[in-house]
Amino acid sequence: MSRNGPLALAFNALFVTFMLAPLAVVVAVSLTPTGYLEFPPSGLSLRWFRAILDNPDFIAAFWTSLYLGIASATLATLVAVPAGLAIGRYRFAGRGALVGLFMSPLTVPSIVLGISFLRFLTTIGLSGTFVGLVACHAIIVMPYVLRLVLAAVVGLDRDAEKAAVSLGASSFTAFRRVTLPMILPGVAGGWVLAFITSFDEVTVTVFIVNPSTLTLPVRLFAHITQTTDPLVASISTMIILFTVLLLFLLERFYGLERLLVGGGGRE
Amino acid sequence: MAETNPRAAYLLSAPALALFLALIVAPLVMTFLLSFYVFGFYTGIEPAFDLKNYADVLSDGYFHEIFARTFLIALAVTAIAAVLGTPEAYILYRMRSAWRSLILLAILGPLLISVVVRTLGWAILIGNKGVINETLMGLGLIASPIRLLYTSTGIVIALVHVLVPFMVIAVWAALHKQNPDTERAAASLGAGQATIFFRIVLPQAMPGILSGSLIVFSLAASAFATPAILGGRRTKVVATTVYDEFLNTLNWPLGAAIAMLLLVAVLVVLLSYNRFVERRYAQVFG
Numbered sequence: 001m002s003r004n005g006p007l008a009l010a011f012n013a014l015f016v017t018f019m020l021a022p023l024a025v026v027v028a029v030s031l032t033p034t035g036y037l038e039f040p041p042s043g044l045s046l047r048w049f050r051a052i053l054d055n056p057d058f059i060a061a062f063w064t065s066l067y068l069g070i071a072s073a074t075l076a077t078l079v080a081v082p083a084g085l086a087i088g089r090y091r092f093a094g095r096g097a098l099v100g101l102f103m104s105p106l107t108v109p110s111i112v113l114g115i116s117f118l119r120f121l122t123t124i125g126l127s128g129t130f131v132g133l134v135a136c137h138a139i140i141v142m143p144y145v146l147r148l149v150l151a152a153v154v155g156l157d158r159d160a161e162k163a164a165v166s167l168g169a170s171s172f173t174a175f176r177r178v179t180l181p182m183i184l185p186g187v188a189g190g191w192v193l194a195f196i197t198s199f200d201e202v203t204v205t206v207f208i209v210n211p212s213t214l215t216l217p218v219r220l221f222a223h224i225t226q227t228t229d230p231l232v233a234s235i236s237t238m239i240i241l242f243t244v245l246l247l248f249l250l251e252r253f254y255g256l257e258r259l260l261v262g263g264g265g266r267e
Numbered sequence: 268m269a270e271t272n273p274r275a276a277y278l279l280s281a282p283a284l285a286l287f288l289a290l291i292v293a294p295l296v297m298t299f300l301l302s303f304y305v306f307g308f309y310t311g312i313e314p315a316f317d318l319k320n321y322a323d324v325l326s327d328g329y330f331h332e333i334f335a336r337t338f339l340i341a342l343a344v345t346a347i348a349a350v351l352g353t354p355e356a357y358i359l360y361r362m363r364s365a366w367r368s369l370i371l372l373a374i375l376g377p378l379l380i381s382v383v384v385r386t387l388g389w390a391i392l393i394g395n396k397g398v399i400n401e402t403l404m405g406l407g408l409i410a411s412p413i414r415l416l417y418t419s420t421g422i423v424i425a426l427v428h429v430l431v432p433f434m435v436i437a438v439w440a441a442l443h444k445q446n447p448d449t450e451r452a453a454a455s456l457g458a459g460q461a462t463i464f465f466r467i468v469l470p471q472a473m474p475g476i477l478s479g480s481l482i483v484f485s486l487a488a489s490a491f492a493t494p495a496i497l498g499g500r501r502t503k504v505v506a507t508t509v510y511d512e513f514l515n516t517l518n519w520p521l522g523a524a525i526a527m528l529l530l531v532a533v534l535v536v537l538l539s540y541n542r543f544v545e546r547r548y549a550q551v552f553g
Contacts, residue, residue, distance in 0.1 A: 005460065008358045015355045016373050022388025022428060023377060025398060029391055037391055039398045083283035090276035098280055101287050109489030109533060111506040112298070112526045113291075115513055119301055119523075120294035139290050142283070200381040203491040203506070207513065217381045224387055224496055233391075236384040243380045247372070257371060 023240055030233035037230055048234035058235055061219035065199050068130070068215060072137030073194035076145045079138075081187060084149030085179075088156075103143045113140070114207035121208055128210025136208055140201060141194035148193065148259070152186025189254030196246055302523035312519055320524035330508075330525070334532070337504040340419055340494075341487035344426045348483045349476055351427070352434030356475070357468055359435070360442045378432045386496045389425040390416065393497075417499040425493050430486055434479035441475025442468070477544050485533050505529045 004012070029037050033045035052058060080102075086092075087099060105113065117136045118127060126132035156179070164174040180187075202217040209218055216239065224232050250256055305315045324330045355374070359367055377385060392398045393415035400412035415421040445468070453467045491506040498507065505525060512522030 004358050004361050008354075008361075011354060012358045012362075012370065015351065016370060018351075018428065019374050019377055019431075022385050022392060022425075023380065024388075025391050026384060026388045039391065039401075079283035079286055082279035086276040086279035090273060092273035092276045095276075098284065101291075102283060104287075104291060107485070107537075108291075108295070109485070109506070109526075109529060111489050111491055111509050112295070112530050115509065115519075115523060115526055116294035116298040117290075118513065119298050119519070120290070123297065135286075135290055138286065142287075196379050200379070202381065202383055206491075206510070217383045220381075220387075221383045221492060221496070224383065224390070228387070228390065232387060236381075236387055239381055239384050244376070247376055247379060251372075256375065257368060 026233050026236045027240065030230060030237040032230050032233075035229070037228055037233065048230040049238075051231050052234055052238065055231065057214070058216070058219060061214045061216040064130070064213055065216040068133055068137060069195040069199040071134045072141055072198045073145070073191050075134060075138040076142045076194050077187060077191050080142055080145040080149050080190065081183075084146055084153050087146075088150050088153030102146050105140050106143050110203035114204040117204060118207040127208060128213055130213050132208060133205070133213060133215075136204065137198045137201065140204060141197045144193045144197055145187075145190035148186045148190035148254075149183065152183035156182055185254055189250060189259055192246060192250050192253070193259065196243065200243075298523050299527060301520055302527045304520040304523075306518045306520045320521050321528070323521065324524055324528060333503055333505055333508050334528075336419060336502070337488055337506075337529075338532075340423055340426065340504065341484050343423045344430060344487040345480050345484045347423070347427045348431045348434040349480055352431045352479065353438050353469070353472060353476055354464075355431075356435045356438035356442060357464070357472070359439060374435055375432050377428075382429055382492045383496070385429055386425055386493045389421070389428065389493075390496060393421050393424065416497060417502055419498075419502055421497045422494050422502065422504070425497055426487050426490055429490070429493060430483045433482045433486070434476070437479030437482065438472050438475040441472050441478075445471040474544075477540075481537055481540060485537060488533050488536075489529060 025039060028041060029039050030048055031044050031046070032038050032041035033043040033047055034041075083098075083102065087095060113136075117132075121127040121129075121132040121136070126135075160182070161174050161178045164178045165171065169177065200217060201215075202221055205215050205218050206221065209215060214222075216235075220232060220235060220239075247256065250259055301312075302320055303316045303318070305313050305317050305319065307313070359370060359374075362370065390397075394400070395412040395414065395416065397416070399415070400409075403409045404412065415424070449467050449471070450463055453463045458466070489506055490504070491510065494502070494504045495507045495510065498504065503511075506529070509522045509526045509529070512518050512525065516522075
């Protein structure tokens with residue numbers, strides 16, 4: 001294969017700059033010692049990172065987002081693993097419809113999902129509750145988990161499991177001791193991707209939170225639409241660092257290329 | 268666990284199915300019904316079956332403008348994402364793997380960072396006293412700042428940034444399905460770089476560009492956070508209008524009708540696009 005020419009490399013450099021510029025600029029302005037957003041910052045100071053500690057509502061929102069991400073990713077994984085086994089291994093009536101249904105959170109516009117969840121949760125009296133948030137987020141992140149579980153199940157070698165069963169293992173033991181360890185990278189990768197998706201979600205969440213269950217992105221969104229001070233930049237920088245840490249974990253566990261280009265993401 | 272036992276399959280998918288029936292099918296049906304309810308400032312929301320909300324939206328120039336703006340923004344974002352994302356995917360495809368992983372991380376990593384954070388970055392970059400305007404004025408290239416914040420142009424720039432990774436992924440996947448020998452054959456027959464790209468690579472990347480366009484278009488048409496932050500009060504799109512109806516005006520039935528029209532519009536575009544693509548490719552590969 002021929003190498004990229006200088007023109008291609010220049011285009012690539014510009015493209016990468018375009019992708020990273022908004023993130024770099026957020027990190028840069030968060031280090032300002034002044035009371036307003038300035039670029040380039042006139043000095044370097046962690047003043048606005050200390051300021052995060054004086055804003056307990058942002059810290060509370062971070063914990064809400066963290067617990068919400070863990071709970072919804074776990075719930076989605078618990079239902080996606082058996083569903084993935086069923087879809088990946090069996091041919092049955094309604095299989096295509098089932099896949100379509102489980103993937104539908106990707107096709108239905110988020111804004112439509114948001115108002116539908118609001119309407120539904122209000123009717124059953126769960127609007128604004130943490131339980132309601134977990135259930136709705138589990139729906140939103142389900143496609144990501146299911147896709148990685150399916151990729152793992154489809155590529156699975158069935159002989160090991162058959163051997164376990166022929167040696168007298170029950171089908172549940174065979175699943176727990178043989179199948180599960182083999183699909184674990186896909187399941188773990190799906191869980192982390194689901195966690196990140198839930199942790200970042202704003203369009204749906206903005207409809208179904210109340211002041212006591214505000215998530216971090218929704219709290220940040222509300223703050224930005226009112227005023228922009230360096231505090232939003234320092235909090236955003238913390239979010240960027242946190243996500244980069246998770247990306248690093250994903251790379252170790254699953255491989256980013258495989259996750260984003262292969263089984264994961266949208267097709 | 269035999270593959271032919273459908274009962275096991277139904278049992279295994281039952282928990283997920285129950286969750287989805289309760290939390291996506293029921294809410295969508297309820298919202299669809301809600302769009303026919305009537306709303307009064309003193310009476311609140313009353314159950315009914317009235318087409319008034321749809322008639323209001325479809326006959327009001329104010330809503331026409333919002334739908335047209337949303338559609339044009341989505342179209343512009345899709346076109347720009349295709350023009351930028353396709354060559355980038357091809358460059359990545361030809362890159363050595365050590366470099367490629369790093370560049371891929373830089374391009375696809377932002378996908379996993381909250382859209383609120385990314386949009387904040389653009390607000391800092393494109394404001395009247397933002398980085399871009401200050402730099403251009405400092406260089407003496409422009410006399411007064413270009414107005415980007417609170418305009419459709421600003422929204423388009425930021426949405427391209429948010430959504431172009433989906434295009435890169437889709438085109439990349441298509442490129443991996445092509446046979447590298449076709450490029451070598453063209454080169455050995457004397458084709459230049461440009462000819463190879465436009466005559467050999469681009470046609471084979473087309474399915475990826477088309478599926479990437481579908482994703483980018485539908486996400487751009489229903490984007491909320493980016494237009495809400497960068498568009499402000501003035502430059503409203505469909506998603507921010509629905510938000511205002513639900514959380515400010517509290518006219519839920521009208522908001523539901525607008526959202527349903529968005530859903531239908533997006534689905535119609537997706538389905539007709541799909542049919543167009545299928546017909547075209549039936550001709551090419553049929």
